Every structure is written in structure tokens, then in C-alpha cells.
Amino acid sequence: MSEQGIGTKCVQAGYTPGNGEPRQIPIIQSTTFKYDTSEHMGRLFDLEESGYFYTRLQNPTNDHVAAKIAALEGGTAAMLTSSGQAANFFAVFNIAAAGDHVVASSTIYGGTYNLFHVTMRRMGVEFTFVSPDCTPEELDAAFRPNTKAVFGETIANPALTVLDIEKFAKAAHDHGVPLIVDNTFATPVNCRPFEWGADIVTHSTTKYMDGHGAGVGGAIVDSGRFDWLAHADKFPGLTTPDDSYHGVTYAKKFGLGGAFITKCTAQLMRDFGSIQSPQNAFILNLGLESLHVRMPRHCENGLAVARFLKSHPKISFVIYPGLEGDKYHELAMKYMPNGTCGVVSFGFTGGRPAAEEFMRHLKLGAIETHVADARTCCLHPASATHRQMNDAELVAAGITPDLVRMSCGLEDSADLIADIAQALDKI
Numbered sequence: 001m002s003e004q005g006i007g008t009k010c011v012q013a014g015y016t017p018g019n020g021e022p023r024q025i026p027i028i029q030s031t032t033f034k035y036d037t038s039e040h041m042g043r044l045f046d047l048e049e050s051g052y053f054y055t056r057l058q059n060p061t062n063d064h065v066a067a068k069i070a071a072l073e074g075g076t077a078a079m080l081t082s083s084g085q086a087a088n089f090f091a092v093f094n095i096a097a098a099g100d101h102v103v104a105s106s107t108i109y110g111g112t113y114n115l116f117h118v119t120m121r122r123m124g125v126e127f128t129f130v131s132p133d134c135t136p137e138e139l140d141a142a143f144r145p146n147t148k149a150v151f152g153e154t155i156a157n158p159a160l161t162v163l164d165i166e167k168f169a170k171a172a173h174d175h176g177v178p179l180i181v182d183n184t185f186a187t188p189v190n191c192r193p194f195e196w197g198a199d200i201v202t203h204s205t206t207k208y209m210d211g212h213g214a215g216v217g218g219a220i221v222d223s224g225r226f227d228w229l230a231h232a233d234k235f236p237g238l239t240t241p242d243d244s245y246h247g248v249t250y251a252k253k254f255g256l257g258g259a260f261i262t263k264c265t266a267q268l269m270r271d272f273g274s275i276q277s278p279q280n281a282f283i284l285n286l287g288l289e290s291l292h293v294r295m296p297r298h299c300e301n302g303l304a305v306a307r308f309l310k311s312h313p314k315i316s317f318v319i320y321p322g323l324e325g326d327k328y329h330e331l332a333m334k335y336m337p338n339g340t341c342g343v344v345s346f347g348f349t350g351g352r353p354a355a356e357e358f359m360r361h362l363k364l365g366a367i368e369t370h371v372a373d374a375r376t377c378c379l380h381p382a383s384a385t386h387r388q389m390n391d392a393e394l395v396a397a398g399i400t401p402d403l404v405r406m407s408c409g410l411e412d413s414a415d416l417i418a419d420i421a422q423a424l425d426k427i
């Protein structure tokens with residue numbers, strides 16, 4: 001059979017029931033699993049055989065949903081995490097430890113920036129942040145002998161810069177390290193970073209994948225293409241024996257397709273336990289079933305709102321990569337020809353006070369620390385998600401004090417525009 005379309009995968013991938021089995025993915029709400037012999041369980045602990053033993057590491061419901069996300073991204077293996085933060089932490093920490101270094105785009109999500117710049121730095125991992133618009137030479141100069149990965153977001157939250165995935169992948173590969181791309185905003189419906197050279201993809205499934213503001217979650221997907229053994233000295237965790245698993249060498253035993261996710265599950269999930277609950281994985285899957293139907297509507301509403309704002313005298317700037325004339329429109333057309341996302345960022349001629357007042361007058365658009373929900377919502381990053389940044393860091397992250405991020409939901413665009421118009425009239 002030829003490869004299925006993305007819509008068919010959204011609906012059906014990851015779970016095929018046998019005769020008389022549940023049509024919907026069953027919620028295996030069990031912490032543990034029963035075996036007839038200790039010998040059998042021993043083989044599971046030695047990673048000699050695959051099977052479930054404790055839901056802190058793996059659960060069948062999660063694995064069906066992870067398999068669907070792997071299919072959507074075109075990867076070889078995937079795992080669910082309790083949040084997008086856990087996904088990005090695991091993806092990086094799986095290959096970079098104390099004494100190592102990572103190159104990251106400077107416009108990444110505030111939570112991820114904090115994780116890297118503060119918390120992981122405390123753990124001994126150093127980061128160099130580069131502008132997503134840097135030249136290949138500037139990007140090249142950011143690498144060090146101990147660099148282990150490159151990180152960026154397909155569409156950055158909330159700066160809405162578009163990552164030139166090919167440029168970042170080339171630099172990463174020239175230095176023998178993988179490119180990790182957080183594909184939360186584009187989703188695999190609009191962009192599949194593996195097709196452009198990315199090696200690992202992460203998601204906050206909390207956003208469009210869930211899509212209904214119901215469950216916090218994350219995912220990590222491996223393309224199966226990065227050759228850890230060809231750069232064995234850089235990735236000893238994957239290419240030398242793991243004493244905590246009876247000397248297994250992940251890259252040899254599980255191959256390129258399975259090594260990264262198996263190590264991440266066996267070591268990091270075992271030790272940190274940031275697993276998604278089976279109940280949340282079930283809810284996530286309900287969202288995934290309609291992802292390909294919802295994304296075009298989010299994009300249609302985003303574009304309609306961006307066009308309206310662009311023509312309004314009280315608006316000083318509009319950032320929306322799907323909009324003609326946007327700084328990132330060309331890159332967006334290259335990487336996301338069918339649409340970008342539903343998130344629009346904009347600023348006010350009246351500055352920060354106008355931004356705050358505008359938000360108070362919105363009726364449909366609710367003030368929330370959220371994006372990518374069926375219901376339109378908005379946020380003032382400088383006073384919320386990016387509050388920890390000083391002015392210079394805000395500018396580097398592509399955020400001005402008057403910037404409002406609006407996540408256009410699935411409502412009628414005419415109603416969203418009417419709501420925005422009445423709020424603008426009041427300021």
C-alpha cells in the first residue's frame with residue numbers, strides 16, 4: 001500500500017484492534033502488569049524482551065498514541081511525556097550532560113528558555129543562543145568541541161519566527177550533532193521537520209494536538225536517521241554500555257531507529273517519571289483524530305485576523321508568518337505551504353497600556369496562559385510567560401512590551417474580527 005495521507009494517519013495510525021477488540025484505544029488504567037514467572041520479568045528489566053511492567057516507564061495506551069505521533073511525523077519511534085517541558089528536557093538531556101554544550105535559537109518559548117538558560121545551566125549544560133536569522137557563518141561560530149545538539153522551534157512561541165530548518169540541520173550535521181525541532185505550533189499537519197533534515201522532533205501536545213485545552217502533555221519523536229555510532233565519541237550514553245541496564249549499548253542493540261527513545265525511556269523516564277497519564281493520552285488521541293480538520297480552520301482564522309489587524313490604525317505591527325509581507329512569509333511558504341498556525345502577535349500605537357486595555361475589552365478572546373485551543377485566547381507575554389526576562393532578553397526573544405499574542409480558535413472569523421474591532425474602538 002502506498003503511504004497514507006496525513007488525515008488517515010490522524011484518524012487511524014497507532015492502533016489497529018484485533019477481532020472483537022475495542023474500536024477506540026483502551027485506557028489501561030493500571031500502574032503495573034502481572035507475569036507468571038520472575039524469569040520473564042527479569043528479561044523485561046534486562047531489555048531482552050519488550051513488555052510492560054510499571055507505568056512510570058511505559059503504558060500501552062500511551063504507546064498507541066505515541067505510535068500515531070511517530071507516524072504523523074514520519075519517525076521510527078516516539079514517547080509521550082507529562083508535558084512539553086518534560087519532552088524538551090528529556091530530548092536534550094538524553095544526549096547532553098554536565099560539561100556539554102547546546103546551540104539554541106534565541107526566539108524559543110519562554111518556558112524552554114528558562115529550562116535551558118537557568119535550570120539546565122545549573123545542571124552543568126551550557127547553552128549558546130543564536131538569532132534564527134543568523135548567517136551560516138554566525139551559526140557555525142556558536143559551536144564548541146563539546147556541543148551535543150542544536151535546538152529550535154518550527155514556528156517560535158510567541159515570536160512567530162520561522163526556523164530555517166535546512167540551515168540549522170546543515171550546521172548541526174557539519175558538526176556531527178543532531179537538530180532537535182520543537183514542532184508544537186506547526187504540527188505535523190503543516191510541517192514535518194524530518195523531511196527538511198531535523199533528527200528529533202518534540203511537541204507540547206497540550207497545544208494543537210490536544211486542541212481543546214483538556215490535557216497537558218508532550219511527545220518526543222526520533223527520525224531514526226542520526227548515526228550515533230558515526231559520532232560515537234560525542235554520544236557515549238548511546239554508544240557505550242549502560243551499567244544501569246546490565247551493559248546494554250543502546251545504539252547497537254536497538255539500532256538507529258530505536259536507540260534514542262529506548263534510552264530516554266529506560267533511563268530518564270525511569271529516573272524522573274514524567275510520564276503522561278493513560279487517561280490524558282486517551283484525551284490527546286481524541287484531539288489527534290481531528291487535527292488535520294482543525295488546523296486549516298485555525299490557519300484561516302489566523303490569517304483573517306492578521307489581515308484585519310494589519311489595516312487598523314491603532315495597531316503598530318502584526319506578526320503572522322502566513323501574512324503576505326511578513327518577515328518570515330517566504331520561509332513559511334517554503335516549509336508550511338498549506339498554512340502556519342492560528343497564533344497572531346501584534347502591537348499597539350498606544351504601547352503597553354493600550355495592549356493591557358485592549359485585552360480587558362475582549363469578549364470572545366479570553367485572557368489565558370494558553371494557545372492553540374479551540375477557543376480564542378490571548379496573552380501579554382511581557383507580564384506572563386516572559387516575565388523573567390529583562391528588556392534585552394525580551395528583544396532577543398522577539399518580544400516588545402506592547403506585544404499581545406492572540407491564539408485564534410475555531411470560531412467564525414467574522415465574530416472574532418467583530419470582537420477585536422469593538423475592543424480596539426474602546427482604547
Ligand SMILES: *Cc1c(COP(=O)(O)O)cnc(C)c1O
Nearest residue numbers: 083084085109157184204206217
Ligand atoms: C507550550 C509550549 C511548550 C511547553 O509545553 P507544556 O506542555 O506547557 O509543558 C514548549 N514549546 C512550545 C513551542 C510551547 O508552545
